[in-house]
Amino acid sequence: MTTIEVPDGVRKIAESLDDVPAYVYDLAGLARHAAAVRVAMAGTEICYAVKANPDAEVLRVLAPYVDGFEVSSGGEFAHVRSVLPEVPLSFGGPGKTDAELALAPSAYRWHVESPAELRRMRAPADVLLRVNLDLPVTGAALTMGGGATPFGMDPGGIAECLALLGSSPVRLRGLHTHLASGLDAPDLLALAEAVLAYGRGLGLREFNLGGGMAVSYTRPHERFDWAAYGAGLRALARPGETLRVEPGRALTAYCGWYLTTVLDVKRVHGERFAVLSGGTHHLRTPVTKGHDQPFVVLPRGGGGEDGPVTLVGRLCTPKDVFARRVTASLAAGDVVAFAMAGAYAWNISHHDFLMHPKPEFHHLPAD
Numbered sequence: 001m002t003t004i005e006v007p008d009g010v011r012k013i014a015e016s017l018d019d020v021p022a023y024v025y026d027l028a029g030l031a032r033h034a035a036a037v038r039v040a041m042a043g044t045e046i047c048y049a050v051k052a053n054p055d056a057e058v059l060r061v062l063a064p065y066v067d068g069f070e071v072s073s074g075g076e077f078a079h080v081r082s083v084l085p086e087v088p089l090s091f092g093g094p095g096k097t098d099a100e101l102a103l104a105p106s107a108y109r110w111h112v113e114s115p116a117e118l119r120r121m122r123a124p125a126d127v128l129l130r131v132n133l134d135l136p137v138t139g140a141a142l143t144m145g146g147g148a149t150p151f152g153m154d155p156g157g158i159a160e161c162l163a164l165l166g167s168s169p170v171r172l173r174g175l176h177t178h179l180a181s182g183l184d185a186p187d188l189l190a191l192a193e194a195v196l197a198y199g200r201g202l203g204l205r206e207f208n209l210g211g212g213m214a215v216s217y218t219r220p221h222e223r224f225d226w227a228a229y230g231a232g233l234r235a236l237a238r239p240g241e242t243l244r245v246e247p248g249r250a251l252t253a254y255c256g257w258y259l260t261t262v263l264d265v266k267r268v269h270g271e272r273f274a275v276l277s278g279g280t281h282h283l284r285t286p287v288t289k290g291h292d293q294p295f296v297v298l299p300r301g302g303g304g305e306d307g308p309v310t311l312v313g314r315l316c317t318p319k320d321v322f323a324r325r326v327t328a329s330l331a332a333g334d335v336v337a338f339a340m341a342g343a344y345a346w347n348i349s350h351h352d353f354l355m356h357p358k359p360e361f362h363h364l365p366a367d
């Protein structure tokens, strides 16, 4: 495993960690990263996808560096409004209740997912039609478009929406798309080019190109090439057009740490296991993505044995695994600090399974 730099504030919390795990958000690191992304993406609007991490402090730190926030439920909408009452909100998601549709007039942009949804809209609102073009999506970690999926509309659905606009109170602003997650800049640019060509053919000038910027959990030092993506989008944009992206994971993954103590180290049928006080009910990411979560062992004097080890939580399921047969030196009492736990981590996890204590949350202050 490559060495991962652990912020001093994370080390400090680890020193006094008891058996209740902790999440630590490095807000200074987040601010530095967001500022660099903002510069790289000059000319393109950035809308943070709140589903990646809705932590209130994280939202506050991101606010100066983004043009708005993307929410996907009435719950996220109300949450962001309570934290940042004035920020522009884009509302998307494949199924919307009547109560959610009533929020459309107060959203900055409303992402329409189907002709039936558009028919249900009874008040003026600024809408983008979410298109799912039949495009080859290669190299993605998660695919939400480029073929038959419940997300957005194919060109037939878009044509149906365009025909409905004459009798609808909504104002058509442009297109929205989010075809996949985990793509590198050249792949995202190729998709953007195709979406822009399609939208321009319909006479549209505003395009939300979605999120999905790649984050590598196996190469934690790597970063998505924001400079190449920003420059590529500036080259693609025509005068008078608005281009917007809505990244989640690639903005916040790196600011989060999940700390947990080693309760037991044992050998079973020749394999070594380290059983941790936490579990994937707090950090489900490695299970959902099928990777080894990058980590650093912070020794606390136990004198650990070196060699391959599988890091597990204490849930009664063989799926409660953070990392398999990774090389590490650890002993009971040490702290394992999992890195890259700032996106799709705590908020996608099944917290109440087995009723273990919830983690404590710490925020390392922004500079």
Ligand SMILES: Cc1ncc(COP(=O)(O)O)c(C=O)c1O
Pocket (backbone or CB within 6 Å): 049, 052, 070, 092, 178, 180, 181, 182, 210, 211, 212, 213, 246, 247, 248, 249, 250
């Ligand atoms: C519509 C939409 N936009 C943006 C995102 C954010 O994607 P990512 O976190 O991969 O950048 C998602 C993720 O599922 C999404 O569904």
